[in-house]
Amino acid sequence: MKQITLGLILLTGFFQAIAQQKENHYGANLKKYEPANKMIKSPTPGEHRVVLMGNSITEFWVNINPDFFTKNHYIGRGISGQTTPQMLLRFRQDVLDLQPEAVVINAGINDIAENSGPYDEAFTLGNIKSMADLARAHHIKVIFASVHPATAFPWRKEITNVAQKIIDLNAKIKSYAQENGFVYVDYHSAMKNAQNGMNPDMAADGVHPTPAGYKVMEGLLQTAVKATLSQQSVGIFKESLNLGFEQTQQLAGEKIEITSTSETDFFIEPGTPPYEKGNAPLLLTEVDNTKPFTFSFKTTPEHLVKYDAGMAFIYVDAKTWLKFAFEADERMNKRIVTVNTRNLSDDNNHDAVKAASVHMKISSDTKVIGFYYSTDGREWQLVRVLKNDYPEKIKLGIGAQSPVGKGNKAVFEDVRLTGECVKDFRMGM
Numbered sequence: 001m002k003q004i005t006l007g008l009i010l011l012t013g014f015f016q017a018i019a020q021q022k023e024n025h026y027g028a029n030l031k032k033y034e035p036a037n038k039m040i041k042s043p044t045p046g047e048h049r050v051v052l053m054g055n056s057i058t059e060f061w062v063n064i065n066p067d068f069f070t071k072n073h074y075i076g077r078g079i080s081g082q083t084t085p086q087m088l089l090r091f092r093q094d095v096l097d098l099q100p101e102a103v104v105i106n107a108g109i110n111d112i113a114e115n116s117g118p119y120d121e122a123f124t125l126g127n128i129k130s131m132a133d134l135a136r137a138h139h140i141k142v143i144f145a146s147v148h149p150a151t152a153f154p155w156r157k158e159i160t161n162v163a164q165k166i167i168d169l170n171a172k173i174k175s176y177a178q179e180n181g182f183v184y185v186d187y188h189s190a191m192k193n194a195q196n197g198m199n200p201d202m203a204a205d206g207v208h209p210t211p212a213g214y215k216v217m218e219g220l221l222q223t224a225v226k227a228t229l230s231q232q233s234v235g236i237f238k239e240s241l242n243l244g245f246e247q248t249q250q251l252a253g254e255k256i257e258i259t260s261t262s263e264t265d266f267f268i269e270p271g272t273p274p275y276e277k278g279n280a281p282l283l284l285t286e287v288d289n290t291k292p293f294t295f296s297f298k299t300t301p302e303h304l305v306k307y308d309a310g311m312a313f314i315y316v317d318a319k320t321w322l323k324f325a326f327e328a329d330e331r332m333n334k335r336i337v338t339v340n341t342r343n344l345s346d347d348n349n350h351d352a353v354k355a356a357s358v359h360m361k362i363s364s365d366t367k368v369i370g371f372y373y374s375t376d377g378r379e380w381q382l383v384r385v386l387k388n389d390y391p392e393k394i395k396l397g398i399g400a401q402s403p404v405g406k407g408n409k410a411v412f413e414d415v416r417l418t419g420e421c422v423k424d425f426r427m428g429m
Helices: 002-023 034-039 056-064 066-071 084-089 121-137 162-180 187-191 211-229
Strands: 050-054 074-078 102-105 141-145 183-185 239-241 246-250 256-261 266-268 276-278 282-288 293-301 309-317 320-328 334-342 348-352 358-364 368-374 381-387 393-401 407-418
Touching (some): 056 066, 056 074, 056 211, 066 074, 084 121, 102 211, 121 141, 121 162, 141 162, 141 211, 162 183, 183 211, 187 211, 256 393, 266 334, 282 293, 282 309, 293 309, 293 320, 293 393, 309 407, 320 358, 334 381, 348 381, 393 407
Parallel strands (some): 050 074, 050 102, 102 141, 141 183
Antiparallel strands (some): 239 282, 246 256, 256 407, 266 276, 282 393, 293 358, 293 407, 309 320, 309 393, 334 348, 358 368, 368 381
């Protein structure tokens, strides 16, 4: 009888624990912002609403500088101590239902602190990606914020190797942002000290920013939001990459002007010294690579210094792409250049072109891809033909670069994308 009674007591306790866990929604704290969310109306025209999803760093930010949020139409939805699975659980009601134009996702530090269980980097990154997927499915633009620097957690002093875990997670968050055309806010680089933590002027406890720390964050966030909200479809191009580094303008007559800033490039050095950059601005559109296509345009770059270029792109991810450029070489000869990258880049200088503008064409029959240029848009010169072993979905685009200069403008016109390939891959016609 005593065993039965003890069993009933344990069973009752188990169901009570489950009930309490459900009430708290596994730490998601869904009720925290419920009253405030009900008071928020649909966005008004021109409001440009932005929601900041995060933890205590976001929650305390609203308390320290509420005017910053109010005047910029920012809505803070941070909850102290939360980890990424808890944020994902409340993402619908605290982000999607508020109908923002953009969301800033700042998450991961409490995962590393093991606030809700052992840290698993892949699991944390997966939750961050899932929040981004939900946002994009609801036509909400995504901004990723880096995890802030820290060397230890005052509330979890037993956690080791904190700084390196943060650096590793940030590298993966940044890479995913670049692959998907999201703006990445690098709080970490701007606020870290020599030990990859934060000094007392930035964070008194080494984790939570001071007013001075938040001031640094505000400038970075404003730049990121401005860049993100300016992302628009331009002609056939439905997304952009590295928009934070460039300006895109739709000119008269359907011309597109892309401006790169200094030291912008796409190249992964196969030799020495090591060099890797993927920060040049691109406008991109997704293409079904299982079907034929031809992509063509005319470009006029400024060519102010060597390596300045206007270019076409086949983009798969940060390590898989092909650059087809009208570039100034080391002697300032304007030249056709291709750079095929599969983890490392090759570098091929082709014909020199005296004209200020050049027509460029990429065409695929699904089996091979041909690259061509023309000075008049009628007679085409073959540059190279490659086996088309790219995945079923690729992105085609245009961009500008200035690897060693102070910036470069490239104008693009007569941009066309068709569902047919050239009939003669040697002649480009």
